[in-house]
Amino acid sequence: MEKIKYQKLVDKHTPKENILLNALIGFIVGGFLGVVGEVLVELYSYYLHIPSKDASVFMIVTLIFIGCFLTALGFFDNLVKFAKCGLIVPITGFAHAMMSAALEYRKEGFVTGLGANMFKLAGSVILFGVVSAYVFGLLRIILIG
Numbered sequence: 384m385e386k387i388k389y390q391k392l393v394d395k396h397t398p399k400e401n402i403l404l405n406a407l408i409g410f411i412v413g414g415f416l417g418v419v420g421e422v423l424v425e426l427y428s429y430y431l432h433i434p435s436k437d438a439s440v441f442m443i444v445t446l447i448f449i450g451c452f453l454t455a456l457g458f459f460d461n462l463v464k465f466a467k468c469g470l471i472v473p474i475t476g477f478a479h480a481m482m483s484a485a486l487e488y489r490k491e492g493f494v495t496g497l498g499a500n501m502f503k504l505a506g507s508v509i510l511f512g513v514v515s516a517y518v519f520g521l522l523r524i525i526l527i528g
Contacts, residue, residue, distance in 0.1 A: 405467050412469025420446060443474055450478030455486065480504040 420442050427438035453459040459479050463470050470476060484503050488496035502509070 408466065409468040409472075412466040413472060414469075416446075416469065416473055416475070446474050447478040450475035451482040454479045454482040477505060477508060480508070 423442040423445055424435055424438045427433065427441045428435050431438070431441075433441075450459065453462065459470070459475075463479075471479070481501060481504075484505070485497050485501050488500040490496060491500075
C-alpha cells in the first residue's frame with residue numbers, strides 16, 4: 384500500500400509537460416539549425432570556392448565545434464532546456480555527448496579518463512548507427528538491386 388501512496392504523491396507533484404509545445408519548439412529550433420547549416424554550406428562554397436559537397440564537410444565540422452565550445456563553456460545545457468530535442472537530435476547533440484564525457488573525466492588523465500570514458504554515451508549511438516546503416520544498405524541492395 385505504501386508504494387501506491389508514494390506513486391500517487393509523486394504523480395501529484397510531477398510537473399506535466401506540454402508535449403505539443405515541446406515538439407513545436409524542437410521542430411522550429413531543429414529547422415533553424417538546418418537553415419544555419421545550409422547558410423554555412425553556401426558561405427563556404429562562395430568564399431572558399433569549393434563544391435557544395437566539400438563545403439558540407441566544413442559545415443559539419445563547424446557545427447561540431449560550436450556544440451563542443453558551448454558545452455565547454457557550460458551554455459549548451461541551458462540552451463537544451465529551451466530548445467528541447469531541436470539541439471540534441473542533430474550533430475550538435477552528438478558533439479555535446481562526447482564533450483560532456485571528456486570534460487567529466489579529464490582529471491583522470493588522457494588514457495584512463497578521456498580515452499576510456501569519452502565514448503560512454505556516444506558509443507551506443509555509433510554502434511547502432513553503423514548497424515542500422517548496414518541493415519538498410521542490405522535492404523536497399525535486396526529490394527532495389
